Amino acid sequence: MSEEQQPVFRIEKIYVKGLSLEIPNAPAVFLEREPPQVDVQLHTAGERIDEGMFGVLLTATVTAKVNDKTMFLVEAQQAGVFQIRNVAETEMEPVLGIACPNILFPYLREVVSDVVTRAGFPPVILNPINFEGIYQQDKQRADLNAAAAGSLDEDKKTH
Numbered sequence: 001m002s003e004e005q006q007p008v009f010r011i012e013k014i015y016v017k018g019l020s021l022e023i024p025n026a027p028a029v030f031l032e033r034e035p036p037q038v039d040v041q042l043h044t045a046g047e048r049i050d051e052g053m054f055g056v057l058l059t060a061t062v063t064a065k066v067n068d069k070t071m072f073l074v075e076a077q078q079a080g081v082f083q084i085r086n087v088a089e090t091e092m093e094p095v096l097g098i099a100c101p102n103i104l105f106p107y108l109r110e111v112v113s114d115v116v117t118r119a120g121f122p123p124v125i126l127n128p129i130n131f132e133g134i135y136q137q138d139k140q141r142a143d144l145n146a147a148a149a150g151s152l153d154e155d156k157k158t159h
Contacts, residue, residue: 056079082100
């Protein structure tokens with residue numbers, strides 16, 4: 001394989017794209033003694049931004065509640081620009097959905113922990129995430145939805 005054909009994967013930039021914090025019930029919420037129920041939602045998205053350059057966005061929404069009262073709500077968007085070249089098109093989706101989020105996640109975890117601590121709460125440490133498992137589940141779900149949509153189209157043709 002010539003050097004021009006070698007796969008290239010390079011981190012160009014890692015940055016916080018968006019960050020929001022809401023403490024709707026402050027200051028009374030700081031008097032709560034019960035530990036909160038913490039819900040974490042993650043979302044990933046990747047897109048081509050230029051020839052061989054891709055942007056990946058990893059978003060975490062963290063909501064902490066006590067007795068249906070929101071203690072805090074944090075949304076953090078950790079982003080990266082990656083140079084990816086000489087990778088088969090069939091491999092791009094897993095690179096953008098697994099490899100890139102794995103790189104971004106430690107930065108996202110630090111941002112969430114830091115903002116929650118600065119807000120006056122004990123830190124929230126996000127547990128490690130299996131992005132490969134999430135990617136596979138999303139792919140299976142998309143395949144099932146596509147199959148279901150296909151069978152609906154077939155039903156329409158027969159009626």
